[in-house]
Amino acid sequence: MIEADHTGTADYAEATACYRQYVDSRYRDVAQQLATMSESQRSQYWLATHRFLYDCYRLGNHAPAMLYDLALFSKGFLLSYAREDGQKEQQHTRWQQVQQQLGSDDCAVEFVQYFARDDQRRMGCLVVTPKSTQPQFIDLFATDSVLSMKVSSTFNVTVDKAIRQTKPQHGDCDDKCFLYKRSEELPRLIWSPQLMQAIGTARHVYFAPDGMLHVLAIEYMMHDRSKTCYRLSSTRTLCRRRETAPLDSALLCGGIVYDTRAQPRTDGNDQAAYRSLSKGSPTIGYLKGSLREILAAHSARHNPHDTLITDTTATDERFLALLRRRYPLVMLSTHGFYRGDIGVGSDIKPARSDHAMSQSGLIFAGAQTMLRDSTFDSRLYDGILSAKELATQDLTGTRLMVLSACETGLGQLTDDGIYGLVRGLKLAGASALVLSLWEVNDVSSSLFMQFFISNLQRQRKTDMHDAFFKARQQLKKYDKGKYDKPSHTCPFILIDAI
Secondary structure, X not given: OHHHHHHOOOOHHHHHHHHHHHHHHHHHHHHHHXXXXXXXXXXXXXXXXHHHHHHHHHHHHHOHHHHHHHHHHHHOOOOOOOEEOOEXXXXXXXXXXXXXXXXXXXXXXXXXXXXXXXXXXEEEEEEEOOOOOOOEEEEEEEHHHHHOOEEEOOOOEEHHHHHHOOOOOOOOOXXXXXXXXXXXXXXXXXXXXXXXXXXOOOOEEEEEOOHHHHHOOHHHOOOOOOOEEEEOOOHHHHHOOOOOOOOOOEEEEEEEOOOOOOOOOOEOOOHHHHHHHHOOOOOOOOOHHHHHHHHHHHHHHOOOOOEEEEEOOOOHHHHHHHHOOOOOEEEEEOOEEEOOOOOEOOOOOHHHXXXXXXXXXXXXXXXXXXXXXXXXXXXXXXOEEEHHHHOOOOOOOOOEEEEEOOOOOOEEEEOOEEEEHHHHHHHHOOOEEEEEOOOOOHHHHHHHHHHXXXXXXXXXXXXXXXXXHHHHHHHHHHHHHOOOOHHHHXXXXXXXXX
């Protein structure tokens, strides 16, 4: 491979054979190691050893089948022991198994960030259709070049700046508008002509993001409106049985009072998350739209098996206790937070992986009071649930987790994906997730969620994806298009709704 970097004439057959031998040995090693490792140990082990594996992507179409299998393996590594349907998920899925799940109008796309020559980070993808004899590898762009690319020369807005801006102004000239509405070059780089040619006539595009694409809602950038995009953690999710049965019970939580004096009892709190948020005496305001939203959802469902918690009763302690009843639908309307950097990192120190999971989370009753109380024992429940804490829960019965809150889809981006609520909820075993990529507007997010839950309720068989995208269109048309701006219509993403 080094020879190829300098001359372009290396023996790729020999390089492929060597890489295949290494990859196969790594598969065996991982299978032996995982069973005896804790979650933290698995993170450290992978982060310390994965980079050489990622060099394989430089083989491109000299070994596309091996590369697709590697993408399935690496994206599922840390989640391979996540509890799902009461059983451990498959550790090693082959691309042919994904292909077997595709219908005649389907296509699977695995985006992969890798390191090319001179340590340049690049974004590529692997594409499989029902007729593929093997996957197709497509090199897309240099990650750093795209991040520095301007989406508005007038206001000097780069892609990186637009991604990092989590407080949109909700106007025609805010960063999100430039990113999702006015930018023409960025969609063409991501959904490139070569990629669109590989997708062909497929109407359903199942894609799994990587790198910077974790924090970009690229499903809203698809220029071919005849196609529907489904965001997945990995396309191996397609090998899971699809459920269409009604969501017959729900845990609904919202309209939370944050400045009450709760009575926390149980210890085991994530003290790193508490210390991070308690700095600067934060103000956590009451969300008026949250109560309307959660009451509207409760009214629309009109289900005696649902549980509704609001006001001062919506503590993290009670929420966790109710989660153990395994509600198929969990909807939480509250404040979310992410305290870390949103930039696309090229590395993360293994010892910091636990800290990264403490940087994002959700706010419950009493948090305001306890964060400002210098005498509070931070070992007790504090009104904060971090991604680290949620990762230890058993959410195998949760088919849909809806987080109507700010920044719940963010986290620390690394070579191994995103460390935040996404990873925490997936490790806990939750199936489909609704999350946000920036601070959401209280009114428009409330409207969107009401449309979404009402759409789900009207369906005879649950189609989360259809209900979600219909709600987005309803929001666009509401009140003569008042909220038809990317800052309102693009913050929420739906993951693994198949």
